[in-house]
Amino acid sequence: MSVRVGVVTFPGSLDDRDAARAVRIAGGQAVALWHGDDDLRNVDAVILPGGFSYGDYLRCGAIARFAPVMRSIIERASAGMPLLGICNGFQILCESQLLPGALTRNDSLHFICRDQRLRVENTSSAWTSGFMSGQEIVIPLKNGEGGYVADERTLDALEAEGRVVARYLEVNPNGSRRDIAGITNERGNVVGLMPHPEHAVEPLTGPTTDGTPFFTSVLKSLVSA
Amino acid sequence: MSIDTVAAAEVSPEQSQPFAELGLKPDEYQQIRDILHRRPTSSELAMYSVMWSEHCSYKSSKVHLRQFGEKAPKTDALLVGIGENAGVVDIGAGWAVTFKVESHNHPSYVEPYQGAATGIGGIVRDIMSMGARPLAVMDPLRFGPADAPDTARVLPGVVAGIGGYGNCLGLPNIGGEIVFDSAYLGNPLVNALCVGAMKHEDIHLASAKGVGNLVVLYGARTGGDGIGGVSVLASETFADGGPTKRPSVQVGDPFMEKLLIEATLEVLQAGLVEGIQDLGGAGISCATSELASNGEGGMHVWLDRVLLRDATLSPEEILMSESQERMCAIVCPDRLPEFMERCAKWEVEAVVIGEVNATGRLTVDWHGERIVDVPPRTVAHEGPVYERPFHRPAWLDALQADTPDHLERPVTGPELRQTLLAMVAAPNLASKSWVTSQYDRYVQGNTVLAQPEDAGMIRIDEATGLGVAIATDCNGRFAKLDPYAGAQLALAEAYRNVAASGATPLAVTNCLNFGSPEDPEVMWQFAEATRGLADGCLQLGTPVTGGNVSFYNQTGDTAILPTPVVGVLGVIADVAMRTSMAWHDEGDHIYLLGDTSAEFGGSEWANHVHGHLGGLPPRVDLDRERALAKVLVTGSTSGLLVAAHDVSDGGVAQVLVEMALRAGTGATVNVPAALEPFVFMFAESAGRAVVVVRPTEAGQLGALCERAGVPLTEIGVVTAGAELTFADLFTVPLGDLKREHERTLPELFG
Numbered sequence: 011m012s013v014r015v016g017v018v019t020f021p022g023s024l025d026d027r028d029a030a031r032a033v034r035i036a037g038g039q040a041v042a043l044w045h046g047d048d049d050l051r052n053v054d055a056v057i058l059p060g061g062f063s064y065g066d067y068l069r070c071g072a073i074a075r076f077a078p079v080m081r082s083i084i085e086r087a088s089a090g091m092p093l094l095g096i097c098n099g100f101q102i103l104c105e106s107q108l109l110p111g112a113l114t115r116n117d118s119l120h121f122i123c124r125d126q127r128l129r130v131e132n133t134s135s136a137w138t139s140g141f142m143s144g145q146e147i148v149i150p151l152k153n154g155e156g157g158y159v160a161d162e163r164t165l166d167a168l169e170a171e172g173r174v175v176a177r178y179l180e181v182n183p184n185g186s187r188r189d190i191a192g193i194t195n196e197r198g199n200v201v202g203l204m205p206h207p208e209h210a211v212e213p214l215t216g217p218t219t220d221g222t223p224f225f226t227s228v229l230k231s232l233v234s235a
Numbered sequence: 236m237s238i239d240t241v242a243a244a245e246v247s248p249e250q251s252q253p254f255a256e257l258g259l260k261p262d263e264y265q266q267i268r269d270i271l272h273r274r275p276t277s278s279e280l281a282m283y284s285v286m287w288s289e290h291c292s293y294k295s296s297k298v299h300l301r302q303f304g305e306k307a308p309k310t311d312a313l314l315v316g317i318g319e320n321a322g323v324v325d326i327g328a329g330w331a332v333t334f335k336v337e338s339h340n341h342p343s344y345v346e347p348y349q350g351a352a353t354g355i356g357g358i359v360r361d362i363m364s365m366g367a368r369p370l371a372v373m374d375p376l377r378f379g380p381a382d383a384p385d386t387a388r389v390l391p392g393v394v395a396g397i398g399g400y401g402n403c404l405g406l407p408n409i410g411g412e413i414v415f416d417s418a419y420l421g422n423p424l425v426n427a428l429c430v431g432a433m434k435h436e437d438i439h440l441a442s443a444k445g446v447g448n449l450v451v452l453y454g455a456r457t458g459g460d461g462i463g464g465v466s467v468l469a470s471e472t473f474a475d476g477g478p479t480k481r482p483s484v485q486v487g488d489p490f491m492e493k494l495l496i497e498a499t500l501e502v503l504q505a506g507l508v509e510g511i512q513d514l515g516g517a518g519i520s521c522a523t524s525e526l527a528s529n530g531e532g533g534m535h536v537w538l539d540r541v542l543l544r545d546a547t548l549s550p551e552e553i554l555m556s557e558s559q560e561r562m563c564a565i566v567c568p569d570r571l572p573e574f575m576e577r578c579a580k581w582e583v584e585a586v587v588i589g590e591v592n593a594t595g596r597l598t599v600d601w602h603g604e605r606i607v608d609v610p611p612r613t614v615a616h617e618g619p620v621y622e623r624p625f626h627r628p629a630w631l632d633a634l635q636a637d638t639p640d641h642l643e644r645p646v647t648g649p650e651l652r653q654t655l656l657a658m659v660a661a662p663n664l665a666s667k668s669w670v671t672s673q674y675d676r677y678v679q680g681n682t683v684l685a686q687p688e689d690a691g692m693i694r695i696d697e698a699t700g701l702g703v704a705i706a707t708d709c710n711g712r713f714a715k716l717d718p719y720a721g722a723q724l725a726l727a728e729a730y731r732n733v734a735a736s737g738a739t740p741l742a743v744t745n746c747l748n749f750g751s752p753e754d755p756e757v758m759w760q761f762a763e764a765t766r767g768l769a770d771g772c773l774q775l776g777t778p779v780t781g782g783n784v785s786f787y788n789q790t791g792d793t794a795i796l797p798t799p800v801v802g803v804l805g806v807i808a809d810v811a812m813r814t815s816m817a818w819h820d821e822g823d824h825i826y827l828l829g830d831t832s833a834e835f836g837g838s839e840w841a842n843h844v845h846g847h848l849g850g851l852p853p854r855v856d857l858d859r860e861r862a863l864a865k866v867l868v869t870g871s872t873s874g875l876l877v878a879a880h881d882v883s884d885g886g887v888a889q890v891l892v893e894m895a896l897r898a899g900t901g902a903t904v905n906v907p908a909a910l911e912p913f914v915f916m917f918a919e920s921a922g923r924a925v926v927v928v929r930p931t932e933a934g935q936l937g938a939l940c941e942r943a944g945v946p947l948t949e950i951g952v953v954t955a956g957a958e959l960t961f962a963d964l965f966t967v968p969l970g971d972l973k974r975e976h977e978r979t980l981p982e983l984f985g
Contacts, residue, residue: 022490024405028680062403065490121398121673150677209677214811
């Protein structure tokens with residue numbers, strides 16, 4: 011039986027179809043989850059996709075964090091369920107305090123869409139185990155508020171514990187502290203990522219297929235678990 | 236407050252009304268009185284004034300636009316033609332595509348961010364109202380000189396508005412144009428194109444069918460934004476203590492639009508809707524009168540049921556409000572509960588405001604009092620039509636006689652090298668990535684080609700790879716030198732761009748941006764451009780499916796360059812066979828298809844290097860364009876072409892630079908013996924493309940071109956090096972070209 015990966019649709023989610031497609035391409039079964047429904051439909055993992063949930067009103071991710079579905083997700087993630095937040099999903103994870111820090115307005119003050127080079131630095135998380143340590147990849151980045159910030163102590167802790175999942179190379183596109191593109195929690199099951207691996211799973215539509223291992227990693231870890 | 240009712244109007248024929256302030260001419264006002272056999276109520280006057288405006292009624296352009304129908308080529312591809320919200324084209328396998336381009340020029344000048352943002356919002360709702368899921372947007376833009384202070388005010392706001400709205404809707408922005416010219420200073424052009432797709436059975440039309448069916452208004456609440464001239468009426472109604480004059484530029488809420496898209500697609504797919512119309516210009520007036528006019532002919536509206544953001548709005552203001560993110564649906568009473576449920580799911584407010592009837596009248600009540608009672612066709616479709624006088628401008632002969640032949644040309648290798656570096660940095664030829672990197676091109680995961688490629692291409696059907704490509708083009712300088720040829724050159728370029736991507740051109744949309752129709756010389760430009768475009772579409776076999784006219788783009792007596800922006804849509808059976816502009820492998824052969832001659836009238840070289848505009852534009856040969864497109868499409872879909880790029884602004888030199896920079900690897904180029912190097916590099920002759928093939932397949936390309944009757948010249952070979960070499964003339968490192976090409980916009984706009 012194939013692994014069931016839930017993809018949540020909030021009002022204003024945009025990359026939910028793309029995330030579902032990436033799950034299918036990786037060999038999993040994508041399951042649509044609705045923000046207003048706390049039933050996780052027996053999924054084995056969850057993706058919070060990119061977009062502008064609630065129009066980014068108030069603060070990115072601040073309203074989505076209170077959606078009924080998030081109660082169940084936070085509960086399951088605390089018990090170890092793999093959970094990936096991409097872009098707006100990363101912002102929701104920070105607002106939910108599943109991950110430390112916050113995402114702030116890009117230092118350029120412009121929305122930026124570019125093919126971004128990254129180095130994968132943590133290959134033990136549920137979503138990155140399929141990469142080689144130090145592997146360089148290129149996947150799309152597109153955000154207006156992607157600057158990762160946290161206090162120095164938190165940043166030092168993330169570094170010391172190897173919880174920086176990926177770092178920007180060549181260009182720091184949004185002013186993120188220490189070039190951080192993604193982080194994970196202590197347990198390694200929750201990952202927040204500002205760039206979009208779901209847009210790099212097909213040679214036809216992405217700059218590369220470097221995004222695929224994020225999705226195959228979680229399927230593999232769940233099958234072997 | 237006092238409400239002007241039909242009953243009051245009947246007994247007060249002498250009451251003076253502010254028709255002139257609302258933009259109506261005395262004879263138009265009299266025409267309304269003749270239709271109604273009484274004076275209009277203030278609400279009726281408001282409706283007529285806005286529906287009979289140039290923007291809504293096409294009263295100056297109608298007599299010319301008829302040619303698009305009369306000269307339409309025979310085709311089975313057109314499922315819905317001109318006159319609906321957007322044309323619909325059959326692309327096979329049960330799929331239909333709808334696309335349209337519209338202007339939002341004046342609002343974008345007044346308030347760049349919101350003007351551009353709501354331009355996207357409006358065109359997206361047009362596409363939705365055909366029953367289609369919106370799939371992508373593009374923006375053809377024109378600004379004043381790149382270094383003008385006002386451009387620094389307008390451009391960043393326009394770009395941020397397009398990005399801010401489009402990115403939040405989840406629609407990839409896949410192309411468009413950015414052109415700078417002093418003629419657009421004070422009159423920037425912000426056009427917006429949207430493309431959507433649906434299955435044939437999901438096509439919907441804006442008609443109120445079925446007596447007893449309900450008129451549902453849903454989406455954002457109605458506010459006082461975008462009321463414009465109607466505030467004249469409002470201030471009459473509210474002598475004191477009423478609302479102050481509102482800004483006439485609408486304010487957009489892309490989050491609401493995103494919810495509106497999802498809710499609309501759900502109700503359409505569930506079969507809950509009999510007819511549908513978006514609310515854009517002229518708001519509820521337009522939606523109700525058009526729906527009624529296209530349907531059973533009668534409708535009653537309870538205007539006080541409209542959900543308001545501002546409870547102090549007068550009925551006239553509610554009728555005219557251009558508040559964004561609203562739609563109007565015709566729903567069977569027994570499907571209403573489900574309709575309301577689906578809207579509630581997406582947190583979209585909906586309310587029944589009226590009912591379809593067979594009275595032949597559009598009646599509107601306000602708290603029990605009749606304030607509108609009109610035949611809807613007279614509002615929506617039977618407005619005034621003008622045969623504006625036009626004549627060939629007196630200055631045109633002198634302009635055409637001032638050819639670029641006397642301009643000093645570069646001759647030596649160093650001179651040509653210097654000219655090339657200057658040209659690739661010219662604002663019109665420089666990299667536009669400062670702009671396009673502010674747009675999301677990836678969302679939805681179906682973008683196959685996007686800027687800076689010749690055309691934007693999206694996959695429609697994931698199972699089969701069926702997709703469409705779209706390009707928009709127009710060189711306003713060409714159109715100024717000869718509007719007939721200029722419109723055809725715009726058509727030819729967009730057609731060629733689509734073919735270069737590998738898609739077969741199928742249909743045309745347009746956005747005709749001109750100065751004042753009351754100026755006979757501008758009107759002549761318009762008449763010539765529409766005639767040229769209609770003739771061209773007939774010759775190429777690509778029907779016009781719809782479009783938009785924007786007049787009055789002028790300051791004082793100075794009109795913009797005539798700018799008939801043409802959008803061409805093409806279809807490709809499998810997007811995997813598309814061709815990009817990037818070449819790949821060392822040793823691959825580079826060919827120029829088509830003929831080059833010393834055509835510099837209106838060229839970017841004359842414009843950028845000499846500030847010169849004069850002479851004649853390049854010669855148009857649409858039969859040649861058709862043959863070239865055949866080579867490009869066949870070559871692409873058979874896998875023969877490694878890369879292809881249309882030749883237009885900046886000539887072959889610009890094309891080679893763009894292909895090399897896209898690939899990150901250089902080439903050695905040989906100037907054909909018959910051509911002066913300068914002419915080879917910078918002439919802008921039409922009907923040309925640069926293609927790249929593997930050396931083993933050169934013979935196949937030769938045979939294909941011979942069959943099609945397209946001249947073919949080998950001009951070089953791809954190298955592994957990081958420089959572009961023009962043999963016996965000069966070599967330039969790609970790094971230098973890249974630096975020059977990419978620095979212009981960031982330096983100007985930060």
